Structure formats: C-alpha cells, structure tokens
Amino acid sequence: MTALTDLDHPTKRKVVEWASAELDDPDLIQRDVDCQLWTDGWQRAADYGILGAWVDEAYGGRGHDVVTSLLMFEGLGYGCRDAGLVFAMTTQAWTMQPMLQRFGSDEQKQRYLPALVDGSKKAAFCITEAESGSDTFAMSTTFEPIGSTAAGESEADGFRINGTKSYITMAPAADVFMVFATKDPSLGQWGVTTFLVDADTPGLTVGPNRPKMGLRTTPFSDVTFDNVEVGADQVLGSVGSGAAIFSASMEIERAFVLAPQIGAMERQLDETVAYSRQRQQFGQPIGDFQAVAHRLAEMKLRHDNSRLQLYRAAALFALDQPSMEAAALAKIQSSEAAVASAMDALLTYGAKGYVTEFGVEQDLRNVAGGVVYGGTADVQRNIVARMLGRRS
Ligand SMILES: Cc1cc2nc3c(=O)[nH]c(=O)nc-3n(C[C@H](O)[C@H](O)[C@H](O)COP(=O)(O)OP(=O)(O)OC[C@H]3O[C@@H](n4cnc5c(N)ncnc54)[C@H](O)[C@@H]3O)c2cc1C
Structure with missing residues (x-):
C-alpha cells in the first residue's frame, strides 16, 4: 500500500506526468512579462478534471475526497511551471467552489458548478477592499434590499450593491463573482451577506489588470459595484450569513491553497x-x-x-x-x-x-x-x- 508520506504517491505522480507533458508552455516567460493568463492551459486542466476534483459528481465534478484532491493539486504544482495559472485554478477550486457547494441552493449549484468545473466559466472571490484587508469586516461595500421589503430583508425581491473590492484574483477573466457586502458597516461581521453576481450585471465594472511582483499570469484587479441589482436568488446561504461563509472559506483556503x-x-x-x-x-x-x-x-x-x-x-x-x-x-x-x-x-x-x-x-x-x-x-x-x- 502506498503511504501518503510517499513523495511518489501514484495519484500525485500521475498528475505530475500529465501536467509536465500537457502544461509545458514554451511562451511562459513572455506571458509572465505580459501578465497573460494561459486560457488554453486552463481548458486542458479543466478537461483533465483538476477543477472538478473536489466537486460532487452530481454537479459535474470527480467527487474525490479532500486528500486525493490535494494530491492532484500537489502534482499540478510540481508538473506545471506556470504558477500563475496554477494559483488561479487553486483559488477557484479551493475558495469559491467549496463555498458554492456547501452553502449554495441546488439551483445555484446547478447553475454555476458544472460550468466552473468544465472550464467554460471562471469565478472570483471578492472580500478585500483598499481600506479593509486583514480587518475584513471593516468593509464598506454595502447592500440594501429592493422591491417588496415590508416583510424584511429575508423577503426582499432583490438587493442593490455598492462599493469596490480590491486585489481580486481572476477578476478580469471571471464570469461570476462571490461578493461579500454589509448592510451597515457599523455592524461588523453581523451585517455581512454573500452574493453571487454575474459579470454582465449592469453596474459591475472590472478594473484594468494590476501588474504584480509574481503570479503575473493570474489576472488581478479591482471590481466596482455601482448600484448593481441582484435577485434574492443570488444570495448565497441566507441574508446575514456572510461571516460564517467567510470563516468557512478561510479555514479551507489557509489549509489547502x-x-x-x-x-x-x-x-x-x-x-x-x-x-x-x-x-x-x-x-x-x-x-x-x-x-x-x-x-x-x-x-x-x-x-x-x-x-x-x-x-x-x-x-x-x-x-x-x-x-x-x-x-x-x-x-x-x-x-x-x-x-x-x-x-x-x-x-x-x-x-x-x-x-x-x-x-x-x-x-x-x-x-x-x-x-x-x-x-x-x-x-x-x-x-x-x-x-x-x-x-x-
Ligand atoms: C496574490 C494575491 C491574491 C489575492 N487575491 C485575493 C482575492 O482573490 N480576493 C480577495 O478578496 N483578496 C485577495 N487578496 C488580498 C489579500 O487577501 C489581502 O492582501 C490580505 O488579506 C492582507 O490585507 P492587506 O493587503 O490590506 O494588508 P493589511 O491588512 O493592511 O496588513 C498590512 C500589514 O499589517 C499586518 N497586520 C494587519 N493586521 C494585523 C493584526 N491584527 N495582527 C498582526 N499584524 C497585522 C499584516 O500582517 C501586514 O504585515 C490577494 C492578495 C494577494 C497578494
């Protein structure tokens, strides 16, 4: 039996061999200079099953357990020299997708997960702002209910979001954003709700790619929400559950990313x-x-x-x-x-x-x-x- 401590674990070794052959891009150095994502590499990795490793089969994934999935990502890191591409895929697969899988309604999961897993859509996770980094819940991006609000926020027809998120991995390439906003900045973590916002929603603007020291092949920018309106079906989890979703996401991200x-x-x-x-x-x-x-x-x-x-x-x-x-x-x-x-x-x-x-x-x-x-x-x-x- 192969122990997990074996550096040549067969699951990992298989991905190393595949990635060394299929994700070896001769243009990497130039793309690093140009800050360009390798979209062909992204699609190859999606086709191989990297993005779906830790996603249920019901939503198009491979349904692997967490350890097998990590072995695959470890192998990807060994075999693919494009750390920016690997980081972009890792962020989606270990931050955004697990939160969608855990907290999403069945309809939300059906709407987004199969497309994220097969590479036809890309996602970004938006919490940081220029003035709130480590102090996450000091965020100033707000939401307010719209429509028939007499019965309270949980019965609202939808929500209007305003604010700007910064340093967002994959923002320039993303089709959907997981966005954390507060109903009132003075409420701290108690005021936060998470929304799924499609990139083509009116009022959503993605800033230009921000060149950075490393991981240059991962596009990265600010995202502005100017009176962006989303339906109630775009709330992830429930209204007010944003802090719990963020906390769950960080536990996974810090452990596995x-x-x-x-x-x-x-x-x-x-x-x-x-x-x-x-x-x-x-x-x-x-x-x-x-x-x-x-x-x-x-x-x-x-x-x-x-x-x-x-x-x-x-x-x-x-x-x-x-x-x-x-x-x-x-x-x-x-x-x-x-x-x-x-x-x-x-x-x-x-x-x-x-x-x-x-x-x-x-x-x-x-x-x-x-x-x-x-x-x-x-x-x-x-x-x-x-x-x-x-x-x-
Ligand atoms: C490559 C990259 C990708 C990123 N991708 C995303 C993304 O996809 N989505 C997203 O939302 N954000 C993203 N971020 C932003 C990232 O989460 C923040 O940069 C991070 O949380 C730190 O916030 P800050 O940069 O504002 O630093 P600050 O919070 O301003 O920290 C500055 C310094 O103060 C220290 N400090 C702050 N508070 C404390 C404290 N309580 N105790 C001790 N020291 C403290 C910090 O350790 C640091 O040394 C990304 C950042 C990078 C570099």
Missing part, C-alpha cells in the same frame, strides 16, 4: 540538486561544498515539514476534527518555507538564478505572495496564539 506550492518546492529541490551535481567550480561539483549541501538539506527539511503539516490539516478536516490551528500552522510553515527555499535555490544557481531565462527568479517572485493572500503570516500567528490561549 498552498498545496500546489508544496509540489513546486519539490520540483525546485529536484532541479537544484541536479544543478549542484552538474555545475563545477574549483574542479568539483558545487554540491560537494558543505555550504551548498547544507542549503539543499534545509530545502528538503522545509519541503517535508510543509507537506506533513498540509496533510495533517487535511486529515483533521477529513475526520471533521477542529483544524483551525493546524491550518494556520500549515499556512505559516509552507508560505515562509517556500520563500526561504526559493532564495536558497537562487543562490545555488548564482547568476543563472537571477536572470529570467532559467525560471529560478520567477519561482522566488511567485511564492512571495503566499505570505500575504489567504490571511498574512502575522494573522495566522494571531490565530495560533489565540488557539493556544484557549487551552487550560
């Missing part, structure tokens, strides 16, 4: 080891210098620690055990480890690590965002400390 990055760390380690054996200086392979060899050992340690933390969080989640602390620890470990290891890889490659053509510098730029998105490393430490404080 870095799975592909852990696969990418393993690829980076394999390539750096190969380079340190092949590159000669002072008449010997650079890997024979203890300074270089210890760096490789540190990269291995960071990778394995990150992977173990990921699957510990997954096991707790799968067993329906509390996983908040494990998820926060996994996010801190793998996000910070990826930055340290990408820097070690760059140093080991020397100038080849710094120039664009070998792909090493992209790895460093791509992983830097991991300490910010899905809740910063500081915020994750707050969660761990809070959970520790609860123990007596």
Whole structure:
C-alpha cells in the first residue's frame, strides 16, 4: 500500500506526468512579462478534471475526497511551471467552489458548478477592499434590499450593491463573482451577506489588470459595484450569513491553497540538486561544498515539514476534527518555507538564478505572495496564539 508520506504517491505522480507533458508552455516567460493568463492551459486542466476534483459528481465534478484532491493539486504544482495559472485554478477550486457547494441552493449549484468545473466559466472571490484587508469586516461595500421589503430583508425581491473590492484574483477573466457586502458597516461581521453576481450585471465594472511582483499570469484587479441589482436568488446561504461563509472559506483556503506550492518546492529541490551535481567550480561539483549541501538539506527539511503539516490539516478536516490551528500552522510553515527555499535555490544557481531565462527568479517572485493572500503570516500567528490561549 502506498503511504501518503510517499513523495511518489501514484495519484500525485500521475498528475505530475500529465501536467509536465500537457502544461509545458514554451511562451511562459513572455506571458509572465505580459501578465497573460494561459486560457488554453486552463481548458486542458479543466478537461483533465483538476477543477472538478473536489466537486460532487452530481454537479459535474470527480467527487474525490479532500486528500486525493490535494494530491492532484500537489502534482499540478510540481508538473506545471506556470504558477500563475496554477494559483488561479487553486483559488477557484479551493475558495469559491467549496463555498458554492456547501452553502449554495441546488439551483445555484446547478447553475454555476458544472460550468466552473468544465472550464467554460471562471469565478472570483471578492472580500478585500483598499481600506479593509486583514480587518475584513471593516468593509464598506454595502447592500440594501429592493422591491417588496415590508416583510424584511429575508423577503426582499432583490438587493442593490455598492462599493469596490480590491486585489481580486481572476477578476478580469471571471464570469461570476462571490461578493461579500454589509448592510451597515457599523455592524461588523453581523451585517455581512454573500452574493453571487454575474459579470454582465449592469453596474459591475472590472478594473484594468494590476501588474504584480509574481503570479503575473493570474489576472488581478479591482471590481466596482455601482448600484448593481441582484435577485434574492443570488444570495448565497441566507441574508446575514456572510461571516460564517467567510470563516468557512478561510479555514479551507489557509489549509489547502498552498498545496500546489508544496509540489513546486519539490520540483525546485529536484532541479537544484541536479544543478549542484552538474555545475563545477574549483574542479568539483558545487554540491560537494558543505555550504551548498547544507542549503539543499534545509530545502528538503522545509519541503517535508510543509507537506506533513498540509496533510495533517487535511486529515483533521477529513475526520471533521477542529483544524483551525493546524491550518494556520500549515499556512505559516509552507508560505515562509517556500520563500526561504526559493532564495536558497537562487543562490545555488548564482547568476543563472537571477536572470529570467532559467525560471529560478520567477519561482522566488511567485511564492512571495503566499505570505500575504489567504490571511498574512502575522494573522495566522494571531490565530495560533489565540488557539493556544484557549487551552487550560
Ligand atoms: C496574490 C494575491 C491574491 C489575492 N487575491 C485575493 C482575492 O482573490 N480576493 C480577495 O478578496 N483578496 C485577495 N487578496 C488580498 C489579500 O487577501 C489581502 O492582501 C490580505 O488579506 C492582507 O490585507 P492587506 O493587503 O490590506 O494588508 P493589511 O491588512 O493592511 O496588513 C498590512 C500589514 O499589517 C499586518 N497586520 C494587519 N493586521 C494585523 C493584526 N491584527 N495582527 C498582526 N499584524 C497585522 C499584516 O500582517 C501586514 O504585515 C490577494 C492578495 C494577494 C497578494
């Protein structure tokens, strides 16, 4: 029997082999410069079943369990060098789709999930605003009921949304947005409701792509809602349940969103080891210098620690055990480890690590965002400390 700790787990290995062959884009470096999403790659991955891995078969998915799905995303991260494409798919598959599956009505799930899974539609998750990042519920995007409101919000015909969301992954390419808005900013988390808003709804404007340090092949922009009207059937969950939906989404995102990055760390380690054996200086392979060899050992340690933390969080989640602390620890470990290891890889490659053509510098730029998105490393430490404080 193959253990999960086996780096060559057959589920993962199969995806590595497929992605290495099918998602190897010769134009990646130019697309990285141009900030272009690889739509052909997106469709290939959707056809293979990546986006549907963790979606019920009733809605077009593959119906895999959480661990099998993570193994697939880990393999994707190893086999596909386009970290922006992988990040875009991961965000949809591990943030937006699980919330739709868990909180959506059957009609909403039928309307959106099959199209998201088969690649014909793309989604974005909108909570952050220019003035409310970590302090999520200080949001100023508002909603108000429209139509026959005499019986209260839960009986309203629809809602009008106003405000602007910032730093939204995939916004320029999205067909549907999951949007968090408040009925009154003074209510904090108690005022928040989640809406599904189609991109062609009048009043919704997507800003221009915002170039960024890494993950440049993921389009990313602000989204403005100017008197955007949606029907009551576009509320996800119920009116007022936005904080619970956000909290559920963050628990999944912080635990699992870095799975592909852990696969990418393993690829980076394999390539750096190969380079340190092949590159000669002072008449010997650079890997024979203890300074270089210890760096490789540190990269291995960071990778394995990150992977173990990921699957510990997954096991707790799968067993329906509390996983908040494990998820926060996994996010801190793998996000910070990826930055340290990408820097070690760059140093080991020397100038080849710094120039664009070998792909090493992209790895460093791509992983830097991991300490910010899905809740910063500081915020994750707050969660761990809070959970520790609860123990007596
Ligand atoms: C690549 C990328 C993709 C993203 N995609 C999306 C997306 O799809 N949808 C979306 O809604 N948002 C998205 N975001 C936004 C992201 O969620 C926020 O950037 C993040 O929550 C941090 O908010 P902020 O940038 O406003 O930083 P701030 O909250 O302003 O934080 C600034 C600094 O203060 C620290 N800090 C803040 N509060 C505390 C605290 N309580 N304790 C300790 N330290 C604190 C932070 O750790 C950080 O160092 C994305 C961001 C990035 C980089």
